[in-house]
Amino acid sequence: IITPPPPVEHLSQADLFIAVKTTGRYHRSRLELLLDTWISRSPQQTYVFTDGDDDWLRKRMGTHLINTNCSAAHSRQALSCKMALEYDTFLIYGKKWFCHVDDDNYLNIGSLLKLLSQYSHTQDIYIGRPSLERPIEATEMLDTKEMKQVHFWFATGGAGFCLSRGLALKMKPWASDGAFMATAEHIRLPDDCTVGYIVEAQLGVSLTRSALFHSHLENLGLVSDIKNQVHTLIQTDSLLPNTVLGVKSVIKVVSLLFTNQVTLSYGTVESRRNTVNLKGSFSANDDPTRFRSVHCLLYPDTSWCPSL
Numbered sequence: 001i002i003t004p005p006p007p008v009e010h011l012s013q014a015d016l017f018i019a020v021k022t023t024g025r026y027h028r029s030r031l032e033l034l035l036d037t038w039i040s041r042s043p044q045q046t047y048v049f050t051d052g053d054d055d056w057l058r059k060r061m062g063t064h065l066i067n068t069n070c071s072a073a074h075s076r077q078a079l080s081c082k083m084a085l086e087y088d089t090f091l092i093y094g095k096k097w098f099c100h101v102d103d104d105n106y107l108n109i110g111s112l113l114k115l116l117s118q119y120s121h122t123q124d125i126y127i128g129r130p131s132l133e134r135p136i137e138a139t140e141m142l143d144t145k146e147m148k149q150v151h152f153w154f155a156t157g158g159a160g161f162c163l164s165r166g167l168a169l170k171m172k173p174w175a176s177d178g179a180f181m182a183t184a185e186h187i188r189l190p191d192d193c194t195v196g197y198i199v200e201a202q203l204g205v206s207l208t209r210s211a212l213f214h215s216h217l218e219n220l221g222l223v224s225d226i227k228n229q230v231h232t233l234i235q236t237d238s239l240l241p242n243t244v245l246g247v248k249s250v251i252k253v254v255s256l257l258f259t260n261q262v263t264l265s266y267g268t269v270e271s272r273r274n275t276v277n278l279k280g281s282f283s284a285n286d287d288p289t290r291f292r293s294v295h296c297l298l299y300p301d302t303s304w305c306p307s308l
């Protein structure tokens with residue numbers, strides 16, 4: 001039903017640099033879940049950027065734990081300090097793609113590789129989910145102390161996003177060796193907006209929108225909802241409205257779709273849980289984020305997943 005475009009570039013995990021942003025107080029409550037699930041499938045590609053040392057996490061991650069020495073505050077400066085280091089570290093490691101996720105994201109590496117294979121890392125690619133319905137407006141402070149309005153799209157950091165190496169190299173004047181924090185101050189916006197500003201407003205490259213990235217700003221129940229997914233397929237002309245599908249093929253289409261998602265997340269809205277809705281291997285009590293159940297759906301051979 002859905003024929004993906006042929007790959008432009010053959011990619012393997014070794015071509016990726018994945019940065020996870022976290023903070024000291026979330027090491028146990030958030031990061032451990034990621035280490036048990038998706039990071040266990042790509043430990044060589046994944047680097048965790050945090051703000052304090054932690055013997056327990058150091059033992060589990062070794063040199064893949066990067067203590068940024070950025071402040072542990074949730075301030076604009078502290079967050080852009082981490083993003084700046086993620087970017088600088090990517091440049092040093094020489095990988096083809098930079099991908100950023102938060103510590104409440106599940107990353108499906110297989111889907112990510114499929115998606116990025118549709119592009120060349122030498123092209124200018126900035127891909128993710130825009131967090132707003134329209135471009136953000138920012139005020140630039142010019143050297144002449146004049147103020148200038150700028151409009152641009154940005155990919156929300158909470159859903160994860162990726163940059164090709166080709167584009168990342170062009171961002172250097174605004175992003176490398178301390179420039180990123182200065183740029184964030186210049187427009188007085190958070191780290192993910194700053195990336196959008198550099199890419200769209202300074203370099204004139206447009207954000208590639210992908211519906212495969214998800215943050216907890218969305219209703220995550222819809223991501224795993226059969227009707228909603230088929231509806232989306234029809235709307236995007238990937239499925240004809242009157243096709244008669246057997247129950248088995250519907251289930252297949254949907255499981256395919258769910259397992260095609262690149263990132264997921266979880267959160268709470270008005271004290272109610274916002275998670276993907278998956279019957280899964282574990283109860284909501286044992287697996288409140290649903291990430292363990294998602295992981296067992298993707299990798300049923302995992303030692304702690306119930307046997308088939």
Ligand code: UDP
Nearest residue numbers: 021022023026072073074075102103104158
């Ligand atoms: N975070 C951080 N320092 C802080 C608070 C949060 O680095 O003081 C990180 C956190 O680990 C996560 C991201 O920022 O990767 C977003 O934080 P959170 O999910 O708590 O907030 P949201 O913005 O999604 O509501």
Ligand code: MN
Nearest residue numbers: 102104158216
């Ligand atoms: Mn979050």
